[in-house]
Amino acid sequence: MLVITKALGKRTAQEGKTGKNTYTAKQAHVELAQKMQARDAATAPSVGDRVAYVMIKGVKGQKAYELAEDPLYALKNNLPIDFEYYLEKQLKLPLSRLFDAIIPNTSTLFYGEHTRKKFTPKPTTGALAKFIKVANTCISCKTQIKEGALCKACYSKAPQVYLEKTLQANQFEKAYQELWSECQRCQGSVCEEVLCTNRDCPIFYRREKVRQDMQRVRGELDKMSLSW
Secondary structure, X not given: OOOEEEEOOOEOHHHOOOOOOEOOOOOXXXXXXXHXXXXXXXXXXXOOOEEEEEEEOOOOOOOHHHHEEOHHHHHHOXXXXXXXXXXXXXXXXXXXXXXXXXXXXXXXXXXXXXXXXXXXXXXXXXXXXXXXXXXXXXXXXXXXXXXXXXXXXXXXXXXXXXXXXXXXXXXXXXXXXXXXXXXXXXXXXXXXXXXXXXXXXXXXXXXXXXXXXXHHHHHHHHHHHHHO
């Protein structure tokens, strides 16, 4: 998991109090707590809580503490993760120590052909979203099209694409049901709605990610139903 957690041991400056019990230096989890308080004070972390965050990509010149974001907020808004931060600050040193005895040059683990393929989601909010214009694309080959769900090249195989998307939707639904059932067993009831908001649990974020993927594929199926 890419989620980092740190305890909020003091008040934030946004709470309007100063003194020895208030953070003075800029820290990632503190800045995020202030942002979360501005969004929704009722659900924002308070003193004594652990603040979970991920590091997202920002614009040139932004400080590292400004790039901390709530994992759930990042998931819902497709904010791209700063993979270079995790590689350089979190993974590079321990992996180098681990493979140093069997690989002569451990730097080959982090650079080369196998590191060139990177996936960057299209953010729906934040600084990067201002520079991105979402265009209509073919749901099969991702070619940009003016309207509809499939391009001319893929239209002839529409039944096959529809079947593939249906299978994907079924797989996501099954995965979501399994995660939901696991959360129900964890809370001690398989007949009630899951109320858990434990952000230290990896299943919490996996459940949200699978739910979004399921909705995305369902949207593609609905799009095909209207245009096919």
